[in-house]
Amino acid sequence: MGKPFTPQRLANIRRMRKARRLYKKQPLFAYDILCKEYPDYTYDKFWDDLRYRRKPKRRKGKSALVRYGRYRRMEQLNELYSSTANIEYGLQAQRLRKYMTKPYRVLVRVSGKVFEYGFSPLIPVEKIEALTVELSNVKSPQEADEVVQQFRINAHIG
Secondary structure, three states: OOOOOOHHHHHHHHHHHHHHHHHHHOOOOHHHHHHHHOOOOOHHHHHHHHOOOOOOOOOOOOOHHHHOOOHHHHHHHHHHHHHHOOHHHHHHHHHHHHOOOOOEEEEEEEOOEEEEEEEOOOOOHHHHHHHHHHHOOOOOHHHHHHHHHHHHHHOOOO
């Protein structure tokens, strides 16, 4: 279970309950009755006993994943999944979440050879998709390197 309350804490809880009960029954005389029962009882303590204590409402913290490029797409897919109940959207969102913090791997096939380029996971997925479309039209490895180099220079803009 938990740690038992100390006798002092139990006495304070009993006094607080008694104050609330008396205040409900006899609001004008509750303080006088409690002063006779507890000699060191003050008016401030009385009002403090009447105050209801609640745990502060927990605020939902912001996700640390917001800065990653795949996050917005994952949120869109989650919205689509919740509105349409199509399982494919949910699975795609799960896949994006799994690879959220991993770098992008872009494979380019040029003249029978495959080249792999890695990019920061902070780049928006839309930019990476635009890059892959652009890389699908290249004819030589040098041209692919130029396109990737240009992308790396401008990827952080916008």
